[in-house]
Amino acid sequence: MFFTVLSGAVTSSPIDQFYFLEASNIGNIPNARNPSRWTFFAICGVDASSGHNANCGKSVPALAFDPPRNFATSDNIPDAFIGTHKFYYLSRFMFAFYLIALVFAVIGLFTGCLALCSRIGGYLSGLTVAIALFFQTLTAALMTAWTVQGRDAFRRSGDHSASLGVKLFAFTWAAMACFLISTVLFCLGGALGHDSSSSMSRKRSTRSTRSNRGSFLDTTESHRKARDDYS
Structure with missing residues (x-):
């Protein structure tokens, strides 16, 4: 999760390998890097030699995926992005939910220490990780929605091509799976364990x-x- 959140803000390896969506063959769009990669905090270009993120723009909190807004033009932008705020809100809410999930995951990491010696600690950790799971599931769904639809919109234009960032997809969905497993295990620990103090x-x-x-x-x-x- 930290790799995902730091993408675009940190340009060193291995963070510079992560992105959500890449649009290429977009040299006919004014102000656009060709290719352009949308990360968590910035829109980046691509280093031709390494294939990593390069020449990233200014870091922007809650960076929205909205090509007309991102490139400050509607010239040669695929029609699917014109006159709609769908992609804008999908990506903005993804940003917020990702941070909320991260906060509760960190809280669950600390309360997990209590689960070693207390049933209440197990239940408390299960609750915090379950909240992280809820927001991470929303995050993964929103991310998949805007990236897949955005990729398809670029491809349908005929002039452009696009691809998904497989590594960030893997991190996002794997984090959701880990939260699910952790929630079950913490709850089982609370139900089957015993308190050392009561013992x-x-x-x-x-x-x-x-x-x-x-x-x-x-x-x-x-x-x-x-x-x-x-x-």
């Missing part, structure tokens, strides 16, 4: 009961001996 309390209670029972027997024996001596 220690039970042990102390057992020792106390045995001690009291022993004291009672000793007292009874002392009284019996006293009666025998008196008689």
